[in-house]
Amino acid sequence: MKNPLQFITVEPVLLMYMTATLMMTPVLQQTIYYKLCYQFNNASICDNLGDYKHVEYEVQEQASRWYLYITVCISAPAIFISFFVGPWSDRVGRRLPMCLPPVGGLLYALSFLVQSLDQFLLTIPVEWTLVGALAQGFLGGYTVIILTTYSYLADVTTEENRTRRMSILTAMLTISGTIGLGVGGVLVDNFGFFVVFAVCMGLHVINFIYIWARLGEKKRDENSQVTHTKVDCSYVMNTLKVVTKVRPNKGRLHLILLFLCLFIYALCNTGVNEIAILFTKRTEIDMSNSNYGYWQAARNLVPALFLMLLLPILSRWFSDTTLAAIGAVSSVGMFELMAFSVNEAMLWATVAVGAFNGFLNGVLHGTMSKIVSDDEQGSMFSILSMLETVTVVVSAFIFNNIYPVTLPTFAGFPFMLMAIMFMVSLIFVVWIELSSPYAPKKVETTAAAPEIQLRERTASMRSVASG
Structure with missing residues (x-):
């Protein structure tokens, strides 16, 4: 009897990464908001910000600007890095490049976890929020996790089942949003910012371990790997x-x-x-x-x-x-x-x-x-x-x-x-x-042919990984 788990490969990778990322998004915005308010105003004003509309508008404007800076620090390096990571992964495999975004996400969550602590919330300048963002960006971020997971799925699927598998992978993007935003709100309401960032760090660690332990690699030409590993x-x-x-x-x-x-x-x-x-x-x-x-x-x-x-x-x-x-x-x-x-x-x-x-x-x-x-x-x-x-x-x-x-x-x-x-x-x-001419061709052999081909390819990949 076929084990359905053998057909699960990079779907959990994208789900965990995007869940952690989207869980952090509204929480880090609030962290920046509070840091800016308390660093430039006294506590009595920030505790009753609704009574000081001019201060509230100023803090919102500053927070929006700093969040834009963070977005640029993540997106700009990631776009540049992906020019190299894409063809590099074609030659050395997907698993190593796929590990980079979880490491960046871990450092990103860690930087905000430290800054969310009561003793550091006010003492660490807001400029330090860009350090974790840059680490996330230079390790690929969303851009690299997307290209590596989809590329991996293209490697391990046949043309007959590729559309179905990639549609499921795409669904992980929206499901992660529902989970991340929903769970993040509950956690921050009941436990505070620190727990949210800690959970995100845990997801990135689990993701890294899953990639390295669970995913095999497609066999590639040995000469190509040797001569093209230099970026x-x-x-x-x-x-x-x-x-x-x-x-x-x-x-x-x-x-x-x-x-x-x-x-x-x-x-x-x-x-x-x-x-x-x-x-x-x-x-x-x-x-x-x-x-x-x-x-x-x-x-x-x-x-x-x-x-x-x-x-x-x-x-x-x-x-x-x-x-x-x-x-x-x-x-x-x-x-x-x-x-x-x-x-x-x-x-x-x-x-x-x-x-x-x-x-x-x-x-x-x-x-x-x-x-x-x-x-x-x-x-x-x-x-x-x-x-x-x-x-x-x-x-x-x-x-x-x-x-x-x-x-x-x-x-x-x-x-x-x-x-x-x-x-x-x-x-x-x-x-x-x-x-x-790219529509899938009907298979003339038995209906189980695509599944047999996929099972053989998966077995081959596992043997490479274990070897």
């Missing part, structure tokens, strides 16, 4: 060649269009988080804080469940790009309904309409990995993870500037713009569906 600037060129390289059957154009589709997906879904709180606080809707939290949780969790439970079934009958088109249509409908929402009921309806929203993201990772060769997987996913990291800044710039301008005439215009962007993605995936 140099040629790695950057190898990464860029993934996009510029001429491929048969319009492969280069398909790859570029798929990059654009995933960029649009990340841009719009990040944009919702930028302006949704302001949109729902308008007099017409006036959603309470608790209801807003429930709505956001449902908006993340429902597409994740559809990815994990429904997409693996549908992928037996539909091609990757057809499933991506379903996701694009669902996204168009969701954002159009959101644009015209005038009450909470309409916003809750967007959860149902957008239930297939995650299909586009989950499916296209697998589609892209089928276009490039095995030794280009890390480079391809490094570009993709860099694009997703860049969208955080780009999305904030676009939608935070558009929303106040269109607010008096049509508050939902940013969401309508998102719907139009997804229409563009729909056009791209439909065209690729009509011209792509």
